[in-house]
Amino acid sequence: MTAIPDAAADALDAHDAFEPIGDEPDDGRYRLETTVFDTVVTATPAEGERDAEFSLTVTLPTLDEAVDGETVAPVVEDGWFETLERRLEDVFTVAHTSTHDDPALERGPRDVTVDLEYLAWDAMTGVEDAKSLIEYVEGTFAQGIVPGYDYRGPAATLLESAQQNAQNATEEGGGMPM
Numbered sequence: 164m165t166a167i168p169d170a171a172a173d174a175l176d177a178h179d180a181f182e183p184i185g186d187e188p189d190d191g192r193y194r195l196e197t198t199v200f201d202t203v204v205t206a207t208p209a210e211g212e213r214d215a216e217f218s219l220t221v222t223l224p225t226l227d228e229a230v231d232g233e234t235v236a237p238v239v240e241d242g243w244f245e246t247l248e249r250r251l252e253d254v255f256t257v258a259h260t261s262t263h264d265d266p267a268l269e270r271g272p273r274d275v276t277v278d279l280e281y282l283a284w285d286a287m288t289g290v291e292d293a294k295s296l297i298e299y300v301e302g303t304f305a306q307g308i309v310p311g312y313d314y315r316g317p318a319a320t321l322l323e324s325a326q327q328n329a330q331n332a333t334e335e336g337g338g339m340p341m
Contacts, residue, residue, distance in 0.1 A: 167191035170286035171206035171215040178290050195297045199317035200304075204293050206286075214286045219279040219293055221300045223247075226309065228273045229318035235309075243307055244270055250303045251277065257299045258292040260284075 167175075175181045175193045184192040184203065193204040201222040206215040226243040227235040235243075251266045263281035277300050283289025305321045308314065314322055 167206050168208050168215045168286065171217070171283075171289060174286040174290040175204065175206075178294070180294055181290070195294060197294070198297055198301045199320045200297075200301060202297050204297075206283075206289065209282050214283055215289055216280065216282050217289045217293055219277075219296055221277040221279075221297055223275045223277065223300070223304050224316060224318065225270065225273060225275055226307075229308075229314050229316060231313040231315035231319070233312070235312070239309065243309060244268075244275065247275065247303065247307055250306070251300065254279065254296055254299050254303075255281070257295045259288050260292055 172191070176183075180195055180197045181193045181204065182196055184190065184194050191205055195202045195204065198221075203218075203220045205218045207218070209216045226240050248268055251268065254266050255261075255263050258281065260281040260283055263279070267278040269276045269278075279296050279300075281289075281292065283292065301321070304318075305325070308318055308322065
């Protein structure tokens, strides 16, 4: 594994939402603490004038894995995944970078892996993009939660958080969020 560029490591270490992964301090892998999903952020030296090439991996449960106590029909699972793929085509609209690969999704029996790769002109912007991109993936997953099922794990956490936020908004006199 190529060592993470110093500027990227410094930017990730300085950002309060990221923490190193692994036992070795120089492992070069970080995770975003503000999401319910497993994430891995790494960076490698970039060619030319750019600071780093960032790689992000976000692991999401499949719909069937997120549902508690029943099996999701294959047609519903397939439709859910196809919608997730289409929505994530726009993931880089929230990033500063304009140099990136298309999102890569891999669907397994229990989880979906989303891989995002992009170049950053400077490390701090690359780190901010990493946070925005991972949060976009999380929000896209949340939008795809199908009503009528009971959920567990990260999906249940997202639903509980949304319900709590709606309740707090109502109690503060803001009305229901739109």
